[in-house]
Amino acid sequence: EEEEKKEEAKPIPNTLPSHPLKDYAGQFEHPAYGKIDIELKADSLHLKFNAFEFPLKHWHYDVFQGHILEFDQDILFTFYSNKDGIIEKVGAPLEASMPEDILFTKLPPxxxxxxxxxxxxxxxxxxxxxxxxxxxxxxxxxxxxxxxxxxxxxxxxxxxxxxxxxxxxxxxxxxxxxxxxxxxxxxxxxxxxxxxxxxx
Missing domain, CATH: 2.40.128.50 (Lipocalin)
Structure with missing residues (x-):
C-alpha cells in the first residue's frame, strides 16, 4: 500500500510584492533570536541568519520562500508594513513548537x-x-x-x-x-x- 502523499502548500498565482525588492532589504532583529540580514543582490533577495544563507524566492504577495539546504526544508518569510507603507517586520516559523511566526523588527539604516x-x-x-x-x-x-x-x-x-x-x-x-x-x-x-x- 502506497504511503499517502502529503499535499504541498501552493502560492496564490499571479500576485506581486507590494514594494520594490530593495524595500525588503535590511537588518531585522529579535531580542532572543538575534539578527536577520537581507540583501538585494542583482535582482533577488538573499537572507543570512546565523550560519545559514540562502536566496528568497517570491511566493505570493509579501511572502517569500527560503530553502535551507542543511535541513532540506522550505520556510516562508512574511513581511509586514506599517501605516506609512514602510516594511517594518518579517516573520517566520522558526520554532515548530510555537503556533505563531517569530517576528523580527527592521532596524533603521x-x-x-x-x-x-x-x-x-x-x-x-x-x-x-x-x-x-x-x-x-x-x-x-x-x-x-x-x-x-x-x-x-x-x-x-x-x-x-x-x-x-x-x-x-x-x-x-x-x-x-x-x-x-x-x-x-x-x-x-x-x-x-x-x-x-x-x-x-
Missing part, C-alpha cells in the same frame, strides 16, 4: 547613526520666522523649538527620524546632491507638513 552624516543635518532652520535648531546633545540628535523642551529624534528610514514619544510626528531632511549640509527639514505631523529652510 546604519547611516542614520553615522556622525559624518549627522553633521550634515546640524544647524538652524527657519520656519516662518521661527528658528528651529537641530543639534547633537549627549549622544542624541535633538530638535529644539523655542518655548518647548527639546525633542529627541530617533532614526527611522532614509533621511527620516521620528520624534520620540510622539505618535505620528517625524522629520525628513532634504539633502541636495553636491551640498554638504541639509538644505531643508520637513516636519510631518497629523495636521500637515511644515518645511523649514536652513539659515545662512
Amino acid at each position: 546604519d547611516v542614520l547613526s553615522d556622525q559624518a552624516y549627522i553633521n550634515q543635518l546640524l544647524g538652524a532652520y527657519d520656519l516662518k520666522g521661527l528658528t528651529i535648531t537641530i543639534d547633537w546633545q549627549g549622544g542624541k540628535l535633538m530638535a529644539t523649538v523655542p518655548g518647548q523642551p527639546p525633542y529627541e529624534l530617533e532614526p527611522y528610514k532614509e533621511h527620516w527620524f521620528k520624534l520620540k514619544g510622539l505618535n505620528g510626528y517625524s522629520v525628513e531632511f532634504i539633502l541636495e546632491k553636491g551640498q554638504e549640509k541639509a538644505a531643508q527639514v520637513k516636519f510631518h505631523q497629523p495636521n500637515g507638513i511644515f518645511a523649514a529652510q536652513r539659515k545662512e
